[in-house]
Amino acid sequence: MPLGRLPALLASLRERLPDDRCAVLEHVLTDAAGPDDPRVGRFIAGQYAAGLAHQLADLVRAWRAEAPGLTGAALALALATARSLPRPEPPQVVVSGPLSASVPARLTSGVATEVIRSATASLVIASFAAHGARDIVEELERAVGRGVQVDLLLEESTQAAEAFAALPRGVRVWHRVGAAGVLHAKLIAADRHTALLGSANLTDRALSDNIELGVVLRDPRLVASLVDYFRWLLEPENNIMRRART
Structure with missing residues (x-):
């Protein structure tokens, strides 16, 4: 039965x-x-x-x-x-802009650097726009220094890659192939265990001042699915993303 x-x-x-x-x-x-x-x-x-x-x-x-x-x-x-089996931590609300004393949430800027800091092997980061965000850049520099492989998927039309020009050459920057739509996703994924996704671009205003909303995931099953999708986007045979810098 x-x-x-x-x-x-x-x-x-x-x-x-x-x-x-x-x-x-x-x-x-x-x-x-x-x-x-x-x-x-x-x-x-x-x-x-x-x-x-x-x-x-x-x-x-x-x-x-x-x-x-x-x-x-x-x-x-x-x-x-x-x-x-390990118990996954529940999702956590992440915001930019005003904070309410009665609504539990964390600021995007702090969570973004925390997720980057938690990576030990790889980081997959996607953003439509990027500007300033010096704390993010410095945290990425430290990640590279400890041997983390960094892949940045950035929208070419916004010149987002310029924000990361000072990073070491080993950081891989990717742009979308062709003109059918733009790369609009916002993601920071550390290894396959933690991911921040939401509306905020990697800009000073989006990380702190704009009203933005996101969530941090610490369920390896969900994070692995996100990472696998973005890794699939990067496979050369799919002709979706091209490497702009190695």
Whole structure:
């Protein structure tokens, strides 16, 4: 019988419970013969965190309805497998311009340099325009100094590459091939683990003064997809981007 709600309920419990409490639940489930095992019922009755007993009871109902022949050890293994995977940090709002005391957000300028600083192997950076942004340029210089490969995808019509003219020759600058549209993306991706994307170009005003909105991602699965797409753009056989400087 196909599983319905059971996987989602297990995933929800994994998200809610810290590692030590999740391990306790796994231990209880490992010894349970099925959803009506009294040890499971006693464990649920002893939970006092808001809504947790109800959440566990919902799991047991789904277990009984969807997979009554499944042992508790199987559910424990599913939880342990999920627990072995790293928990991605949630996305974080990033803004330029005025800040509200009641709305949690971070300034684009600070997050941009932080993301660059976190790179150990590679940086993929895209911007429609670039001007000034001396803090960004200096952080890129330090990244190159520690051996990070930097790829800058820049819109040629805005002369964005001029902002990075002082960077070492090993920094690769890319422009779009042809005139069908422009490179309008804004991205700073460190290795395959952290990325800042949003509306802000790499200009002094966009990083600090304009009203801009973005998000920083620290989920390696999402960041890897972004990086793979931009790396695909750079493949010579696709004839989408050309290297302007090596």
